[in-house]
């Protein structure tokens with residue numbers, strides 16, 4: 572058992588039901604009238620905006636424990652620096668280099684893999700808590716969700732150190748669930764242009780955004796303790812460059828519509844530098 576995150580917190584991990592502000596976000600009792608109304612309101616928000624943002628989802632005392640655990644685990648982040656287009660695809664030489672698919676964005680982000688998230692940590696307890704999984708499914712309109720089976724990517728934590736950023740892109744996965752734990756000293760804003768994938772004017776909008784047009788860009792405030800359920804395949808988004816000594820810490824909770832889903836080994840190699848199946852995995856240290 573890896574209890575380093577708990578040691579780093581200096582406090583015992585907390586049960587998930589006590590982490591979530593259930594008065595504000597009644598997700599543990601979906602059969603109650605309040606729970607049903609809350610789910611419905613969140614579902615409508617997601618359909619309208621392409622995301623559902625819940626500030627104050629985590630109670631302040633639990634937020635402190637989660638954030639301290641997270642800070643204690645950043646040494647286990649693997650850092651990935653690359654360039655990509657907004658579709659995360661290889662550029663087809665048959666398409667014009669100045670077209671949207673030929674434009675390069677820059678990403679520099681670290682990630683702490685699931686097998687470095689403490690077995691008894693608060694974050695892992697939250698991820699393994701069924702009411703959260705079921706609530707996310709209700710917001711997304713999925714009859715049933717399953718936790719990811721990926722040994723590294725099921726529940727990981729993004730670490731943006733000084734200079735870290737995630738360039739404009741659409742996600743490969745339909746949706747993403749993140750938890751805002753620690754804001755950086757400056758930068759690190761989450762910006763998005765909702766639900767433009769597949770629109771007739773998609774390429775024109777993407778091109779304008781890449782040219783710096785801010786007309787359609789929405790900036791999401793970073794409020795620690797916020798849960799974000801986000802339809803990243805339809806919505807162009809980025810994290811702006813982080814500045815300062817304090818890293819931006821955001822766990823990513825992954826779910827799928829079928830049991831047993833994993834990332835490909837190539838994706839694991841890219842984001843964590845290994846496949847997660849090694850007998851004696853190389854420990855990958857943060858190079859902040």
Ligand SMILES: [Fe+2]
Nearest residue numbers: 741742803808
């Ligand atoms: Fe993304």
